[in-house]
Amino acid sequence: MKSGNKNFPSDEIQPVGLNDTDTVDFFNDEYFMRAAIREAEKAERNHEVPVGAVAVKDGMIIARAWNQVEMLKDATAHAEILVLTAAASVIGDWRMDGVTLYVTKEPCAMCAGAMVNARVERVVYGLPDPRSGACGSALDITGFPGMLHQVKVTAGVLELECTEQFKQFFRNVRNGKLPKKHFCGDCCTEK
Numbered sequence: 031m032k033s034g035n036k037n038f039p040s041d042e043i044q045p046v047g048l049n050d051t052d053t054v055d056f057f058n059d060e061y062f063m064r065a066a067i068r069e070a071e072k073a074e075r076n077h078e079v080p081v082g083a084v085a086v087k088d089g090m091i092i093a094r095a096w097n098q099v100e101m102l103k104d105a106t107a108h109a110e111i112l113v114l115t116a117a118a119s120v121i122g123d124w125r126m127d128g129v130t131l132y133v134t135k136e137p138c139a140m141c142a143g144a145m146v147n148a149r150v151e152r153v154v155y156g157l158p159d160p161r162s163g164a165c166g167s168a169l170d171i172t173g174f175p176g177m178l179h180q181v182k183v184t185a186g187v188l189e190l191e192c193t194e195q196f197k198q199f200f201r202n203v204r205n206g207k208l209p210k211k212h213f214c215g216d217c218c219t220e221k
């Protein structure tokens with residue numbers, strides 16, 4: 031055989047993106063964001079604002095959580111806070127060295143602050159929040175040089191999917207498919 035991989039005998043047909051030196055990264059940011067989206071689906075099924083999060087260390091999901099503010103009647107029960115608490119329980123330490131947190135929507139100031147305090151290595155989010163996002167959109171808590179630690183930020187992973195999930199929730203609230211029980215500010219103003 032003159033050239034090519036023996037499994038692809040034609041010169042015209044070559045494996046896409048694979049050769050002897052490439053590896054396939056199945057566990058990339060989109061893979062873990064999809065897991066966070068599934069957590070957000072759990073929130074939606076429970077009539078909570080659909081935000082989901084997973085914590086990843088050494089290529090494995092070590093904790094998952096979804097927004098439970100209404101269920102727990104706790105303003106701090108954002109998905110990111112709950113996933114940090116769960117991850118700390120798994121690791122046995124509050125320090126999130128080497129942990130990447132995936133969350134469907136850009137974290138708020140409270141959650142971004144918690145990630146800084148927990149020394150999260152990186153946060154990956156889907157939907158940006160220009161009104162109150164604290165990972166660079168409205169505020170930059172994660173990158174503020176005066177803090178003890180800075181969290182690396184990757185924005186816009188599966189942004190379209192995360193945005194549609196979030197907007198559909200508020201459409202359902204406005205058209206009566208979901209109970210309008212929480213913060214009518216958002217329910218009434220989200221377009």
Ligand SMILES: [Zn+2]
Pocket residue numbers: 108110137138139140141142
């Ligand atoms: Zn938050």
